[in-house]
Amino acid sequence: MQEQKGKDKSLQHDDLGIKMRSNANPFVPADLQKKVLQPIRLSSYFIVLIESGSITYNLESQDYALTDGHLLFAMPNQILTPPAKPDNLKYFKLLFDENTLALLPQQFPFLVNSLNAPTIILESPAKERVIKVFEILNQVLYQDKYGTDTEIILAYLNSLLSELNSAYFRNREPANILNANLSKFIEFKLVVETSLTEQPSINSIAEKLALSTNSLYRIVKEYTGTSPKDYFINRLITEAQRKLRYSNISIKELAYELGFNDPDYFSRLFKKSTGKSASEFLTRQDLSGE
Template sequence: MQKTQELEKRRKLHDRMEIMVNENCKIAIPSDILEKLLQPHKLSHYCFIFLDQGSETYKIDLKDITIGDSQMVFGLPNQIFTNALKDNHSLNYKAAFDENTLGLLPNSFPFLLDPLNLNMITFTPDAKERVKSVFSTLFQLLHTTGKPNKIEIILAYLNTLLTEFNNAYFEQSNQKNPPNTKLSKYIAFKLTVEAHLTEQHDVHIIAEKLAMTTGSLYGVVKKFSGVSPKEWITNRLILEAQRKLQYSTLSVKELAYELGFNDPDYFSRLFKKNTGTSISAYLSSHHD
């Protein structure tokens, strides 16, 4: 399993920011990097692939996601991501940047938390043309020879691009942007859990932090995820276990302790209950 931090340093297209943009594969990726990126790897950055024409299938956290014309797939830091094989008939735009670059932008973008668990966006015809235009401008800015472009200009276009992504993400599911109160509470719940993922979370304490009753929190989480808060937390921990098993050599006991479980046997039973397979069987079929 490859981690992408070192790879991205070699692919960086701006000397003062971690940002990369490609248009219809005009910029060739070195063969050794391409070989690794076509294998499952843990993302160290935000990754976006917008498809103008064609069809491509990506895998994110063990889930296949197929996109077609006017659609985009995106990966988030720490997700296990597998790129699609090159399709000579596809026309696409790709972008990637790190947390530090995101922190330079003036706006916040709730879609980057993927609250609806989609990892993809479908654009209307008008939005598609705007997105293509901004992508092309960013590509030109980053690949213009001679005097480097000002960071402020690059960030302005990146902010516009992410604003388009954010609007389309919620509009495709008939959600308001910014999100309505219930969705905002669900996002806050996710953030609270993610902030201290390996702690044994108490749903009552989380509800108090969010100024909600446990019943209200249950209703919100159930509405957007289909499971209870406790089940959501358990599922998230099992997903983190699956990610770690993809690229680490931790023992079952070490993995259990790292994820906050004091009883490795209980963790093993929970893993099998949620995934339908034992940890040893999972390793045999997925470990690279």
């Protein structure tokens, strides 16, 4: 599995961690596409909009068929397998990191709503507006020879995410964009990601977030449907599955790598969480793309 590379200075505006590609500005030439069609662990938020044509992406081992007006989004640390691009496909791709997201004046619950499908179907005229914003972002990022103020780029990114957030929740329960609980949940997720293998206690995480354990439980339950402990365990097991599928590592080595002192305990936890033994994940398909 490939790790997504660090910031590419040729693809971003000043110090913003934002990249964009389209038919007019592809990531790689068509003749090299097959060489990079390998699973990627995302280090940024990823959004792809299909203007016309059809394509299927694989996100977290699940296929998502996209066609006109369909949009797929993914979050950092998720596994994305890029597909070969059909000749008749018209698309826009956007990547931006947590630091760029933090510069925006509001929050976007759809980016962290992991309980629902990571897809949006845009109807006209929303589709037309979103395409226009993608086109403008592409222009200010790569075609404006005089340069564009960072604030303008952020304003268009904010406008785009506002459209997508509205479309995502249009047929779902309404969300309070400025909900303080959402901010704490995002902080919780960041703590989990940055201290995953250290396996901190839930009490220590709550203290770090200036919350009581009861408040942390209520917030995490609100956004994930599980307790903080179960969320952490599920994240560890997901990481274990990824490593077993995409890297050559023994179960014992994996247990130590994930912060478990007792490999047998890790194996029992894996079996309890997934219903399968860790050894079943060692026999995996060839993901080289060849």
